[in-house]
Amino acid sequence: MDKRVTIQDVARHAGVSITTVSRFLNERYDSMSEATRGRIEAVIKHLGYRPNALAQGLKGNRTKMVAAVVVNMSYPFCVGFMKSLNQTLSPAGYHLFVSETAGNPDRERAIVQSLQAQRVDAMVLQTGGQNNDLLAAIAIQMPVIFVDRKYVVPGVTNVITNNLEASEQLAEHILEQGYRRVLYVTEQEDGVHTRKERLQGYLQACHKLSFKPWVITVDRDQDDTFDLVVKAVEDGAKKEPIAVYTGNGLLMMRLYPDLIRLGFQIPSQLGLATFDQPDWSGLVQPSLTCVGQPVDTMGALTGEMLLQRLSKPDETASAPVPFDVKTIASTLVLGGSTRLHR
C-alpha cells in the first residue's frame, strides 16, 4: 500500500498551513486569496487527494452514512424499497449501507450494534421486534425508522402499508366473483404484523360475506407443507370452483408451478391471487390478481423524513418524536386469474 496523501501533504506542496487547506475543503473561499485557492486546488488535483472521511466524521460527528437493515436483500420488497430510498438519499450526499438479518434476532442485534459503532447517521430497519430495547436507546442518538413493521418504540417512526384493508379488499373481490371457497395460504405469524393483518383482512372478508374461513399455514423451508396445499386444492377444485390467495408473493411463486400442474382451468375452476405484486404477475396467462405495495413511495417517504431530521441537528433530542406511523395505501391489481364468469 502506498502512503495515502493527507491534508499535510497538500499543505506542504502548496506552501500553506493545513488550516488553510481545511478552509479550502470546506469552501470558505472568502477568507482566502485567489492565488492560494488556485494553488491548493492544483495541488489537490495533482496529488489526487481525497479528504479522509473517517477523520472528518470523528471530528464533526456526521458520517453521511445511512444504514438499511432488511430481512433478505433479495426479496422484491426490499429491493424496490432500498432502490428508492437510495435514490432520495444519494443526491443529498448520503451513502446507503445494507445489511441483512435473515430474520435472526441475534444477528440483527449484532448488526445494529456494529452500525452504531460505525457511527451511521441514521438507521432504517425491517426489524423482527426483539431488539426494541436497543433500538429505543439508539433512537435517542439518531433518526430510526421501521419499515414494513409496526412496533411501538418511542422516537421511532413506522412506515407501513394498509395491509388489513388491502387484504380484506382483495379477499372480498375474490369471494364476490363466486368462488365457493377461498383458501388463504400464509406463514407462521411470528409477531410480524403484516402476516397478522393480511390474515385478519381475509378473515374479515369471510365474515362479512358469510364464508367459512379456510387457512393453511406453510413454512418456506419445508417443502412438504406446500404439498398439503396442493393436495387440498386438488381435492377441492375438482368439486367446485375455488380460489387460492397467498399472503405474499414468494408463496405464490413457490406454489404456482405446482398448482398449474394440477391442470385446472384458470380462472374458471381455480382462481389465483396473491398479496404483493411480483414482477411476473403480468407475464403469466391469465395475469395474476394481486396487491401492489407502493415500495417506491415508501422508500422516498422514508428518505425524505430522514433527510429532514438529519438537516436539523439535535432535533432528535429536543423534540423526540414520541411515536409515529405513516401508512401508505396499496393498490388492488385485478388480473384475469380471478375473473370467474358465473
Add this chain to the structure above:
Amino acid sequence: MDKRVTIQDVARHAGVSITTVSRFLNERYDSMSEATRGRIEAVIKHLGYRPNALAQGLKGNRTKMVAAVVVNMSYPFCVGFMKSLNQTLSPAGYHLFVSETAGNPDRERAIVQSLQAQRVDAMVLQTGGQNNDLLAAIAIQMPVIFVDRKYVVPGVTNVITNNLEASEQLAEHILEQGYRRVLYVTEQEDGVHTRKERLQGYLQACHKLSFKPWVITVDRDQDDTFDLVVKAVEDGAKKEPIAVYTGNGLLMMRLYPDLIRLGFQIPSQLGLATFDQPDWSGLVQPSLTCVGQPVDTMGALTGEMLLQRLSKPDETASAPVPFDVKTIASTLVLGGSTRLHR
C-alpha cells in the same frame, strides 16, 4: 442528541486508564487481572458503550467496509450477486456498502471517490470502463475487483461468465430445433463486453450453421424501438416458424407480453429464449429456455478473493496482481419455449 459514551467514560467509571479499556476491547485479557476485566465488562454493558469505529479506523487504517458499485441494484444479476457477496463477507465482519451508478460515468466517478474518502477496505464494481485511470490508482491502495465487466486494468481482477460460449450454445440450440430464422434482440453495445460477446456468440452460431443473422437493437428507454421488434415478429412468424432470442432477461420481460399478444403458438410458430434466467422463466407456459448465470458462485468467489487479499496486509503493494480474469461457466436451461417438433 445525548453525548455518546466514549472509552474515556468507561475508563473513568471503571477506575482504570483508557489503555486498559483499549486492551479489553482488543481482547488482550492475558495482561489484565480478572477483577479489572470483570469491572470493565460490567461498566461497558451498563453504559451501553460501543467503540467508535471511525476512531479505530483512523488509527488502524482498516474500516471493515467493502463497497459494491453496481449499475442498478434492482437488476436480478446485481441482487443475486450482492446477496451472495454479502453472505461471504459478513461472517468475516465486513460490511457491504452498496451504490448505484445508473450507468452514468460521472456518477460512477463521484461514487468511487467518495468511497475512497470513506476509506472502504475494498471495492467491487460493475463499471462502465470510463474511470479506469482512477480505478487503477485505487487498485494500488486496496483490492479492486470488476464483476460482469472485462477491462484490462493493472491490479484489478475480473470476475465474469463465459458469455460468448454460452450465447453461441443457446443460439445453436435454437437453430437446431428447426426454426427458419432466429431474431436476436440486443441493446446498444456501449463498450459493455457482455453485450458484445453475447451478440458474437449468436453470430458465430449463425455462421456455423449457415443461417443469415437477424439482429434488432432496442433501447429500453424508448418504447417504439420495441414496437419494431413486435412488428418484425408478427410479419415473420405468420410465414414460417421463427424464434426470438433476447440478449438479457430484462429485454425478454419487456417484450414477452407483447409477443404473447400476437397470438402465435409457442413454441411451434414462435420460439422464445433469453440470456439470463429470470425468476419467472419456470412459471410461464411453456417454460422459457434461457441461460442461467451463476451469480451465487460469482459473489462467493469475489468475496473469497477479497477476504484472502484483505487478510494479508500490504500484499497489494508487494505483489500487485498485474491482471487477472476469472471466468465462470453459465448453464443452458432448456425450456418448452423452444421445443419445436419438426
Add this chain to the structure above:
DNA sequence: ATGAAAGCGCTAACAG
C-alpha cells in the same frame, strides 16, 4: 488572509 494549537476517540509503543 493565514497559522498555531487543541482536541475528536482510539491504539500502540514504551515505561514502570
Add this chain to the structure above:
DNA sequence: CTGTTAGCGCTTTCAT
C-alpha cells in the same frame, strides 16, 4: 498488570 504519551487526519477557535 497498568499507566503515560504520542499520534491517526481533520476541524475549529483564537491569534496575528
